Amino acid sequence: MKNLNLLASLLLVFLLSSSMLLADEKPESKEIPMKMPENVKAIVDNSCFGCHNTDSRNEDAREHLDFKTMHQLSDIKKLGALKEIREVIEENEMPPEKFLEKRPEKELTDEQRQLLIDWVKKESMALMNKEK
Numbered sequence: 001m002k003n004l005n006l007l008a009s010l011l012l013v014f015l016l017s018s019s020m021l022l023a024d025e026k027p028e029s030k031e032i033p034m035k036m037p038e039n040v041k042a043i044v045d046n047s048c049f050g051c052h053n054t055d056s057r058n059e060d061a062r063e064h065l066d067f068k069t070m071h072q073l074s075d076i077k078k079l080g081a082l083k084e085i086r087e088v089i090e091e092n093e094m095p096p097e098k099f100l101e102k103r104p105e106k107e108l109t110d111e112q113r114q115l116l117i118d119w120v121k122k123e124s125m126a127l128m129n130k131e132k
């Protein structure tokens with residue numbers, strides 16, 4: 001009986017700590033300060049943000065594009081970043097193929113591609129109109 005209690009407490013500790021770990025991850029993954037519709041944010045969060053953020057271990061990715069600081073770019077630079085995003089989506093270059101071999105669930109669907117491109121277009125138009 002004592003052993004059973006011990007086992008139960010160990011299990012409880014394990015469950016608690018793992019749920020705390022999960023809870024920790026959540027707010028972090030939602031931290032995309034760039035203003036974008038929720039459905040677009042969900043796609044970026046799921047398929048891009050892991051590599052393209054300030055704390056990413058993927059230096060190459062984070063130097064090319066950082067979704068955590070993108071909102072702080074000048075309008076011109078933001079337009080440039082949006083243009084690059086559109087290009088990599090249209091040419092099916094992101095997420096990288098090598099990564100998709102391991103995480104096929106991260107591949108964008110046609111619908112997600114379209115949503116991203118529509119957002120890029122809309123956001124770019126808004127920025128260009130602001131420039132005038």
Ligand code: HEC
Pocket residue numbers: 044047048049050051052058060061064065081084085086088094095096099108
């Ligand atoms: C597994 C990590 C990883 C993921 C996930 C990922 N990228 Fe990248 N990305 C990279 C790396 C590495 C580079 C730089 C080297 C290159 O261009 O291939 C890059 C480069 C880029 C560039 C710059 C391209 C250029 O020509 O300079 C853009 C824009 C980009 N990614 C957008 C995205 C978008 C949008 C997503 C989500 C749909 C995404 N990435 C998902 C790793 C990633």
